[in-house]
Amino acid sequence: MADPAPAASPDPAPPPAPVPDSPRPAAASPDPAAGAPASPGSGAPAGRRSPLAWARRAAGLVVLAVAVGYLTRTVSGPDLASASLALLRDPPGVLAALALYGCAFALRAWSWRWVLPGLSPGQSWAALHVSLLGNHVLPFRLGEALRVTSVLRRTGLPAAPVVASTVTLRAADLVAVFLLAAAGAPALVSALAGPWLGPVLGGLTLVMVAAGIWFLRSHPRPAGRGPAGSGPGRRTAAALPVAFLAAMAAWVLESAVVYEVARLAGVALSPAEAVAVTAVTIAAQTVAVTPGGFGSYEAAATAALSALGVASGPAFAVALLTHALKTVYSLLVGGTALMIPSPGYFGRLRLDRVLPARPQPLPVAADAPVVAFIPVFNEEETVGEVVRRLPAAVAGRRLVTIVVDDGSTDASAARAGEAGARVVSQVRNLGLGAAVRRGLAEAVRLDPAAVVYLDADLEYFPEDIEQVAAPVLTGEADYVVGSRFAGTIERMLPQRRLGNRVLTAWVRWMTRQEVTDGQSGYRAFSPSAARAAEVVHDYNYAQVLTLDLLAKGYVYREVPIRYAFRSTGRSFIRLGSYLRKVIPAVHRELNSP
Structure with missing residues (x-):
């Protein structure tokens, strides 16, 4: 490595302000053993968690304990082992189900571009998968925020339309999943949601419509631009119905995973029942307290399958393996989406392949030193x-x-x-x-x-x-x-x-x-x-x-x-x-x- 001595700012007057990152002991850096100072306004000493952070952690542990307690009464080791071996015996079927799962996100990416035409296909796809990755490794559905930050970090789109379109699509997603759950398993949804189902659906619908109307009024679609850059562009009121129908279709595609896992595990589920199980499980995950919804996902899916008459042991095996497959998909594809397409979520890590043309040289005098x-x-x-x-x-x-x-x-x-x-x-x-x-x-x-x-x-x-x-x-x-x-x-x-x-x-x-x-x-x-x-x-x-x-x-x-x-x-x-x-x-x- 190069070991020359440090130096000063390019302009000799006035002297630069002190720089905390001096490379020599002469300008000593903070002692790492002393610990980092508390951030301004944090209200808590460095290294200590705030009361709110402790409350969130405690809530997560309680939910996890309840879910694990429920699951320990339903786990059947032989059923789980049998279902796992069945997956290994049919890799093409598993891959086909995961491909349909991926198609669900491709459909969401397309509908997002319908609502927000300035968003490129690659960055739409990436933002959704970065969000999926976050939801599978972070608590409290924090991956939803990553959907917005991915677009803002990687494109030049302004924040307001990105946030409004995200809220619109997420509300459409939730309305769709609640309706699918109510249609596919009304008794279970009624038992879980009781009298709150109507207000929840009504509130989500209002959010979707309000955010969508505000977005469409504030950011009309340019004439001549369709969702994929072709066809007669319309500033359409069709954006909301399109987003809602795309959300419905995406959840149906997602149900392919639980359907395939159940089939391989010997659990008879119709396609409609697979959609219902998926919808009920996702509806229960609207606020996931634990990282990735671990525990609560399995509990909700097991309860849904049990309500359809599946024995608790096989039901848990199907729930756990379905969640595992989705998590593997999120880690692999979501991890890729952090980097591809360029620029990645963390910014550029390399220079562009094509660099600017060589600048014109400055004239040099014959006696220049x-x-x-x-x-x-x-x-x-x-x-x-x-x-x-x-x-x-x-x-x-x-x-x-x-x-x-x-x-x-x-x-x-x-x-x-x-x-x-x-x-x-x-x-x-x-x-x-x-x-x-x-x-x-x-x-x-x-x-x-x-x-x-x-x-x-x-x-x-x-x-x-x-x-x-x-x-x-x-x-x-x-x-x-x-x-x-x-x-x-x-x-x-x-x-x-x-x-x-x-x-x-x-x-x-x-x-x-x-x-x-x-x-x-x-x-x-x-x-x-x-x-x-x-x-x-x-x-x-x-x-x-x-x-x-x-x-x-x-x-x-x-x-x-x-x-x-x-x-x-x-x-x-x-x-x-x-x-x-x-x-x-x-x-x-x-x-x-």
């Missing part, structure tokens, strides 16, 4: 030698050396000045990323032919500067990295070699480039690339600078260099803090405008 800048933090033993070993000229152009002293507490600045470098001093230690920003800014002011960055610890050979700068000076590349792994390594500690290899593989995957050394401390920039380069955090620069310049279309090259591990001083890099600070910065860089 090559500028080398060296960030320094407490490197008095080596910085003078680094400066003296740099040649006076590079490819016929004079070399100007700038040392950015990042708040050193030793004689680094004096040694650099004595060796002939221009010294730019920081008032305090700000970080390596900030140092690189400052060095680039100072170099650009000199209208250079090329800019070279070099570490101050003598791990890299100053004599290799012409080799690193050559692709920039010939116009072949805008951003050049001296690769230790393509060149000669005299010595590198095994753990550092492994760390560099792993991080380089990560950079290669993110950039889709043939990167062999993602952390090298020897780099060259064209005048245009040096002017455009941005470093989004102060701790380090390596990955974010590469991502920034590639995303802007600058041409990347590597050249082999020599490397020898430092014989004095100590690297500031520690694996834990490095990953904790670099990974979030890389994510910000990938998802910056």
